[in-house]
Amino acid sequence: MTTAVFPAAPEFHAGAHAVRTTGRFAVAANPLAAVTGAEIQAPLINGGYARYANLDYGASAPALSVVSAYLNEILPYYASVHRGAGYASQISTSVYENARDIVREFVGGRPDDSVIFTRNTTDSLNLLAGCLPLRDGRPAGEVLYLDIEHHANLLPWQNVPHRSIVAAPTLAATVDRLREELARGGVSLLAVTGASNVTGEILPIRTLAALAHDHGARIVVDAAQLAPHRRIDIAGDDVDYLAFSGHKLYAPFGAGVLVGRTDWLDAGTPHLAGGGAVRDARLDSVSWTTGPARHEGGSPNVLGAAALARATQVISELDPAQWYAHEDAIRSFLVAGLERIEGVTVHRIFADSSPVDDQPSTGTIGVVNFSVEGYDAGLVAAYLSAEHGIGLRDGRFCAHPLLKRLGLPAGSLRASFGLGSRLEDAERLLAGLQQLTQSGLGWDYVVDAGRWVPANDTRNYPHWAPNTPGTAGAAPCTQD
Ligand SMILES: Cc1ncc(COP(=O)(O)O)c(C=O)c1O
Numbered sequence: 217m218t219t220a221v222f223p224a225a226p227e228f229h230a231g232a233h234a235v236r237t238t239g240r241f242a243v244a245a246n247p248l249a250a251v252t253g254a255e256i257q258a259p260l261i262n263g264g265y266a267r268y269a270n271l272d273y274g275a276s277a278p279a280l281s282v283v284s285a286y287l288n289e290i291l292p293y294y295a296s297v298h299r300g301a302g303y304a305s306q307i308s309t310s311v312y313e314n315a316r317d318i319v320r321e322f323v324g325g326r327p328d329d330s331v332i333f334t335r336n337t338t339d340s341l342n343l344l345a346g347c348l349p350l351r352d353g354r355p356a357g358e359v360l361y362l363d364i365e366h367h368a369n370l371l372p373w374q375n376v377p378h379r380s381i382v383a384a385p386t387l388a389a390t391v392d393r394l395r396e397e398l399a400r401g402g403v404s405l406l407a408v409t410g411a412s413n414v415t416g417e418i419l420p421i422r423t424l425a426a427l428a429h430d431h432g433a434r435i436v437v438d439a440a441q442l443a444p445h446r447r448i449d450i451a452g453d454d455v456d457y458l459a460f461s462g463h464k465l466y467a468p469f470g471a472g473v474l475v476g477r478t479d480w481l482d483a484g485t486p487h488l489a490g491g492g493a494v495r496d497a498r499l500d501s502v503s504w505t506t507g508p509a510r511h512e513g514g515s516p517n518v519l520g521a522a523a524l525a526r527a528t529q530v531i532s533e534l535d536p537a538q539w540y541a542h543e544d545a546i547r548s549f550l551v552a553g554l555e556r557i558e559g560v561t562v563h564r565i566f567a568d569s570s571p572v573d574d575q576p577s578t579g580t581i582g583v584v585n586f587s588v589e590g591y592d593a594g595l596v597a598a599y600l601s602a603e604h605g606i607g608l609r610d611g612r613f614c615a616h617p618l619l620k621r622l623g624l625p626a627g628s629l630r631a632s633f634g635l636g637s638r639l640e641d642a643e644r645l646l647a648g649l650q651q652l653t654q655s656g657l658g659w660d661y662v663v664d665a666g667r668w669v670p671a672n673d674t675r676n677y678p679h680w681a682p683n684t685p686g687t688a689g690a691a692p693c694t695q696d
Contacts, residue, residue: 248542249530250281251466251636258605259675261659266605269641273464274413274583274632275609277444279523280466286526287469287519297518298492298509312518315525316508322528323439323458323475324449330478332508333471333521334487337440338368340459340474341407343511344436345372347484348404357404357433360397362390363621364565366413367614369438373407382621386568391423398431406435410442414613414622414630416547416583417569418442422453429454436476440464444634445543445581447536450475462524465531466635471520474511482506488513531635539635543582546633546642550584553646559589559653563622582637587628588649595661596629596652598668603658604648606641608632611696627696 247254257265270278290311295304297312316331325331334340348355359373362383370380381397384390394406406428411418421437428435436457439448443460450458457476462469474481486493486504490513495503504510531539554560563585588596593610600606611627612619619627631645651658660671677684 246542247636247638248534248539249466249635251278252281252284253278254636258601258607259677260605261602261670261673261675266644269604269606269644270637271606271608271631271633271641271645273444273634273637274416274441274630276463276468277466277634278636279468280527280530280635282530283467283523283526287523290522291519294519297516308518311522312516315521318525319473319528320475322448322525322532323443324451324453325475326451328478329450329475330481330508332474332481332487332511333516333524334459334474334511335470335517336461336463336472337438337459338372338472339487340472341368341436341438342372343474343484343487344405344457344459344476344480345376346487347480348376349480349483355404358402359405359407360394360403360433361407362394362409363617364412364414365407365409365615365618366438366440367616368440369407369409370617379403383565385566387417387420387566388568390566391420391427394424395427398427398433401431403428403431403433406433408435408437410437410439410448411445411581411583412565412615412618413441413583414615414618415564415569415585416441416581416632417564417566418446418579418581421455425454425456434477434480441581441583444531446540462520462527465524465527467520467523467527469517469520469523471517471524473524478507482510484511486513487511490514492516534635543634543637546637546639547580547582547584549639550631550642550645553642554584554586554649557646557649557653560586560649561589562586563624563628565618565622582634583630583632585628585630587624588652591652592668593627593629594668595657596649598661598670599652599657599659600645600648602661602670602673604644606645606648608645614696616696 256268258268259265293304293307295302295308297305297309320329320331334343350356355376358377358379360379361370361373363380364383379397381393384393406424408419408424410421425435434456437455439458439460442448444465457474459474460472462471488511492509493504493513495505551562554562569579587593597608597610600608609630613630619625633641661668662671
């Protein structure tokens with residue numbers, strides 16, 4: 217493990233990586249909830265190992281240990297759902313259907329809201345795009361969205377009548393722009409992210425819901441990033457639809473969810489035409505059923521839904537003040553440290569989103585975006601991984617329009633964290649960046665299949681992961 221010195225945040229002294237327990241950062245010494253893989257040892261390119269510092273929660277979070285244990289408990293009972301009369305089938309059906317109620321409660325849903333299990337947020341938003349009310353066979357209104365969205369909340373709307381606008385430099389002015397656009401009329405749905413996957417800034421959902429409704433539109437919130445970091449209350453905030461992914465919510469078993477008002481969903485195009493979605497099928501015609509089954513054709517992901525529901529229960533039991541303080545402490549510490557390193561720039565979209573370095577933030581989740589002058593983001597990520605055992609994300613975060621507008625067409629870096637994260641992870645990142653900006657790279661790196669990788673990488677990887685990047689036959693990166 218490297219012990220390079222990094223600039224100290226107010227209550228800290230530079231030096232080794234032991235987590236200090238004084239001041240407002242003390243809360244971050246406690247990982248708050250156990251996650252799987254927390255003690256993985258990553259092989260370093262110049263020899264030895266370091267505990268893997270997972271700062272890539274925004275892409276996919278590790279499983280909660282409780283979720284992992286729960287899956288082991290129910291796995292023996294896994295069987296077909298809905299159509300089986302057997303003991304295990306009935307238990308599996310109960311687990312699956314019960315998961316809907318648990319998830320509805322987690323998001324503060326209305327009793328009559330539909331809870332549809334999908335693969336992920338992308339799937340959920342595509343499903344909703346097929347359920348917009350029609351007039352003469354075409355969607356009756358337009359979908360309005362900002363240019364800050366993840367592609368999952370941007371591309372599905374390009375297939376239906378839509379309007380996009382550029383976010384303003386402040387949140388307040390962005391709300392004004394949306395108000396003006398809604399006032400022009402013709403919008404049936406405002407599609408907005410709960411929190412930016414690029415910068416972590418939270419959008420004022422309750423305000424935007426009221427705005428949409430004032431102008432006769434509904435609102436869908438892409439909560440892929442918000443749900444793992446903040447309590448959600450769709451009834452309280454008057455949100456019509458909400459989508460999120462299990463794999464970002466500590467339940468990486470392939471399930472996502474769409475929750476919301478039933479009328480559009482019951483009348484919409486069935487998302488997956490197939491078994492279970494019909495009342496009656498004939499050779500060349502069909503009568504579709506209503507309810508979640510209309511969109512969940514085929515055998516559902518029972519264990520994924522069960523894992524997602526169990527994760528929401530664990531999160532619901534957290535004390536929100538403690539939960540937010542934990543993530544805010546890591547974020548504040550990290551941002552303060554990054555801003556002290558010469559050549560490192562922290563990026564944000566809005567000038568008026570909550571500051572992170574002078575008071576505990578309520579306006580930004582555990583996502584920090586930055587770049588290092590003179591270095592490709594991909595090279596920095598490869599260096600941090602190979603020489604320090606740190607995992608974070610580089611690239612354009614599936615938000616190309618925003619990255620271009622922020623002046624980062626080639627991408628930047630994103631550190632993201634949550635339950636199970638420790639202050640030490642942020643310390644390690646700062647130490648690695650300090651070392652890079654002061655002493656440069658400690659190894660040679662080359663571009664292989666479009667990614668920066670260490671040259672002559674002879675580290676041993678598990679035999680069951682033969683295509684690990686850096687080894688022969690690595691797959692090119694497609695998630696940009
Ligand atoms: C804000 C946001 N929306 C949507 C998605 C898409 O999520 P998924 O890949 O689980 O469909 C992501 C994933 O990074 C995201 O961050």
